[in-house]
Amino acid sequence: MKVEEALYFFRKNKNLKQKDILTYTDTSVYSRIENGKKFLKFSELRDILTRLSVPLAEFSEYLDDDLEQKQFRTLLKKYKSNVHDPHMKKELLDYYHTLTFSEAMTIEHMSNYVVIKTLLSSRWNEISPLKQSELDIIFNLLNVKEYFFQYDYALLSHTIFLFDRSKIDILTKKALPVKNMNLRNTATKEFIKNMINNLITTLLRKKEYELSTHYLTLAASQLDSVNDLSYKVVLDYLKNLTQYLSTREKQYKTNIFESIDYLNKVGEHNLAVSIKTEVESILLNNDTVPIFIQANL
16 A cells, blocks of 8 residues: 555544544645645654554555565465465566666665575576675675664675675674664564574584674673564574584583474474574585575565
């Protein structure tokens, strides 16, 4: 929906008349907003949503941009549940062919493009791997930013394992510690968690144990700002995995699988399976796409 369509949708479903919304001004003001004939100020949107008793986050879920992203994530999850479904493959390929990589594309579309390439280029002949020229554009795009928002973290989480050590360092110093962590929404924190996981596992595959410990310390310094049990468990497992790979002391390996058991007990089965698969892959020195790209689609 467009903004004005969403406003109409909520107002009608709450059985309110146009004159009931912006009561401090002429009714025609709201009428022109809902009809798309007046520029909507943020202060007006805030007042309207307060009158409708609708949080901004819920309202945004109904807008076109968010709906497209939601539909894309749903499509990927359906594919993941049945990777051999030809219908799902066709839908994903149809969507992929609507995306043309360029510096001018939105960062949301760029993130979607990268996920499809990263996840499926090794499985489908119709999709080629990311090109170095594309990675260079992504690096340059992120490198000029001083503050990372949701899709900056999404894009970084999907590509960080593809950069060389120097570029990983440059981008990670921008991404960690996370600025204003307490203000980030759930979706952004999810991408941050994925980015940290993919960063650390990439460094572990490169046997960069000291650097892994350094970035884990930065991430852990913000635990008080993250009311997310799975985030804390992921950091704990990464810490134990780093310690095990650097010392080979069995207790750290035991701690990893205790974390996996705990996740299963609290119902985080998908995360538990993802971590178990990733740990086994790293211990066997297999070079694979980070599990968190696949697990959190």
